[in-house]
Amino acid sequence: MGTWRVLIAYASRLGSTCEIAQAIAQVLTRRGAVVDVRAVNEVEHIQDYQVVMVGSPIREQQWLPEARHFVETHREALRKVPLVYFAVSGLMSQPTPEHFHEVYQYLAEVRAIAEPLEVGIFAGLLDYNRLDHDQMAKVLSKGLPEGDFRRWQDIQAWAEDVADRLLLEQARRQAATSEP
DSSP states (O other): OOEEEEEEEOOOOOHHHHHHHHHHHHHHHHEEEEEEEEGGGOOOOOOOSSEEEEEEEETTOOOOOHHHHHHHHHHHHTTOOOOOEEEEGGGGGGHHHHHHHHHHHHHHHHHHHSOEEEEEOOOEEEGGGGGGHHHHHHHHHHHOEEEOOHHHHHHHHHHHHHHHHHHHHHHHHHHHOOOO
């Protein structure tokens, strides 16, 4: 298979989701992809990409509004390419099956717009010093601990698995279009 172009579009408030997007991009680049990592509000069109990945932190039990808007705006194009979502949540600082399921349910709205091939759910970074008063009150009311809970090895392993699946999907699509 030749070069494949991947867009990783993300929404981020404090930078943690952007850093996760960049880590995923590094894995895909090693696997032969040409990857563009961009904030969702910087992406005008997606037709130049064979794969689109979209990620956002979870706030108020859903993706950030700009990430949801991106999926809504590009819904028709996203339904025509392999699509992957990832979410970053403080709940995953305690990675229980219940927390994974809960965070996965928060993606129901965007999954209804365009269903992805894969979904990654990761813990993030919570630095109390970066929060304003209202954000701090919400975090404390939920009992979310401060710290960097990103498990880079898990993120990289997930990205490797996704790369395998995407390469197979790309090969399947190429074979389907080359059949007489």
